Amino acid sequence: MSGRWGLIVLPRTINDFDHSLLEMVKAHPKGGHVGNCWQCGNCTAACPVAEKNPTFNPRYFIYAAKMGYEQEVKKMKESIYLCTSCGRCTEVCPKGVDPSGVMEAIGTMIRKARS
Amino acid sequence: MTMAENLPVLVVGGGPSGLKAALDLAELDTKVILVEKRGELGGAPIRWKYKLLAPELRPSEEVMGPLLSSVESNPLVSVHKDSFVDACDGPAGNFRVVIGKNEGGGFVERRVSSIVVATGFEHFDARVDPRYSYGRAPNVIGINELEGMLKEGRVVGHDGKAPKRVAFIFCVGSRDRATNPWCCTVCCGVSIKQAIEMKELIKDVQLYMIYMDIRTMGQWEKLYWDSMEKYGINYIRGRVAEVYWTGEKLLVKGEDTLVRGPFEVLFDMVVLAVGIEPGPGTKKIAGTLGLQLNENGFLAPRHPNIHTESTREGIFLAGCCVTPMSIEESLAEGSAAAMAATKFARKVAPKVGV
Ligand SMILES: Cc1cc2nc3c(=O)[nH]c(=O)nc-3n(C[C@H](O)[C@H](O)[C@H](O)COP(=O)(O)OP(=O)(O)OC[C@H]3O[C@@H](n4cnc5c(N)ncnc54)[C@H](O)[C@@H]3O)c2cc1C
Ligand code: SF4
Ligand code: SF4
Ligand code: SF4
Numbered sequence: 001m002s003g004r005w006g007l008i009v010l011p012r013t014i015n016d017f018d019h020s021l022l023e024m025v026k027a028h029p030k031g032g033h034v035g036n037c038w039q040c041g042n043c044t045a046a047c048p049v050a051e052k053n054p055t056f057n058p059r060y061f062i063y064a065a066k067m068g069y070e071q072e073v074k075k076m077k078e079s080i081y082l083c084t085s086c087g088r089c090t091e092v093c094p095k096g097v098d099p100s101g102v103m104e105a106i107g108t109m110i111r112k113a114r115s
Numbered sequence: 116m117t118m119a120e121n122l123p124v125l126v127v128g129g130g131p132s133g134l135k136a137a138l139d140l141a142e143l144d145t146k147v148i149l150v151e152k153r154g155e156l157g158g159a160p161i162r163w164k165y166k167l168l169a170p171e172l173r174p175s176e177e178v179m180g181p182l183l184s185s186v187e188s189n190p191l192v193s194v195h196k197d198s199f200v201d202a203c204d205g206p207a208g209n210f211r212v213v214i215g216k217n218e219g220g221g222f223v224e225r226r227v228s229s230i231v232v233a234t235g236f237e238h239f240d241a242r243v244d245p246r247y248s249y250g251r252a253p254n255v256i257g258i259n260e261l262e263g264m265l266k267e268g269r270v271v272g273h274d275g276k277a278p279k280r281v282a283f284i285f286c287v288g289s290r291d292r293a294t295n296p297w298c299c300t301v302c303c304g305v306s307i308k309q310a311i312e313m314k315e316l317i318k319d320v321q322l323y324m325i326y327m328d329i330r331t332m333g334q335w336e337k338l339y340w341d342s343m344e345k346y347g348i349n350y351i352r353g354r355v356a357e358v359y360w361t362g363e364k365l366l367v368k369g370e371d372t373l374v375r376g377p378f379e380v381l382f383d384m385v386v387l388a389v390g391i392e393p394g395p396g397t398k399k400i401a402g403t404l405g406l407q408l409n410e411n412g413f414l415a416p417r418h419p420n421i422h423t424e425s426t427r428e429g430i431f432l433a434g435c436c437v438t439p440m441s442i443e444e445s446l447a448e449g450s451a452a453a454m455a456a457t458k459f460a461r462k463v464a465p466k467v468g469v
Pocket of ligand 4: 289290
């Protein structure tokens, strides 16, 4: 239940960590602080899109991208672009991650990987 | 100065807290008898060869060096290594103590005004909890053992190769009903400090901290931030169910509670953040001196918020024998016990020969 509010996530076993997407996000001009994230969820709590749409969870997206959880990254492709770049998450983030910028970076990197 | 104030103070345990108590007493012109059960002074930092101290990663010699040399060279401190307190009787202020030497080395009798107990801690023995495969699988080590490897500047597996992927497992033998329910308070910070040192030593190593909560108290928090922000160390929230040796690598099973997904990932090395628990030396001294232990086996102070005062008059407590704590706190408790012993000698000790 923890990733997306109101959704039941089917059990699946993680067999590896893959930080290649993380490295790409870090290299993006707006994704440089992604490594600071400690998963407090303040961004998600403040996010107006997450409030309306349970599949959109910036905290969770950051984690899935960091650890390279493939299935999660795949699912993320459909909803990451829902971000309106309103910047409320960046205002509240205690670690200076700039989650709004990171959403943009993850979106860009996923798009690049697709093409 | 009265004769009574000339009676020495007995300090039991030669770790950071006992050394600090002994040194402060000697610097207040009080004679000290320091009894240490092992063959060397210094306690855990010397025994386990700490290289750098949390939180600022300063060399441990900066703290331990001057402490050890001042105690060893001070004419007012009589050091008894390889020794133990065999018996204690008489009134507070004028205790009669018998000090024995290990392996039948004989006994001496002394009169002391008061006693400082600073018998410290032992590490949780991870063999007690078989899920970690400690002592059975290769490349599963404790944070205590890693300290020595870091000091040597050589962190390698049993095959002599530097590990590429390492998991630190937090709260081993801590915060667990099956073993010890308390938090050892320093092993989060110590593990993170070690991960940073490992990253400095092996540039391409990937590090994963598997934790329930990160408890880097006070300004130790900086270690946690730096580990993520400057060293790219990964954090996985969960508790490990099993470590299994495949014949080549260590399979670590747990649940990543942030994605609600079980993980089974291979590692080259697993480091266990083994907890702090009261050792047999603390139990023994409690028996000899008639001190109370609390339900966890630590020495119980008379009042839970005032560590220095034991349950017996004229006997003072300091350091990890009371509760888990850092070196900075152990030193402060050593000083506090020295102050309490000094006050006590002035107030209560019989004014012999005046
Ligand atoms: C792996 C590890 C790394 C750590 N690193 C840090 C760090 O970086 N920074 C930090 O602040 N803290 C650190 N700590 C905590 C630190 O080790 C303790 O705070 C400190 O050692 C406590 O000092 P102490 O004198 O109370 O006990 P100890 O160091 O345990 O010393 C007690 C002494 O008493 C002796 N003794 C025991 N029983 C008897 C007896 N009956 N008679 C005579 N002698 C006896 C023992 O042999 C020992 O020499 C670390 C702890 C661990 C586990
Ligand atoms: S910038 Fe995007 S992720 Fe951040 S609060 Fe706004 S919609 Fe949510
Ligand atoms: S608020 Fe910041 S630190 Fe907290 S989960 Fe969001 S990005 Fe991470
Ligand atoms: S200090 Fe950290 S690792 Fe040690 S018991 Fe407490 S929470 Fe667990």
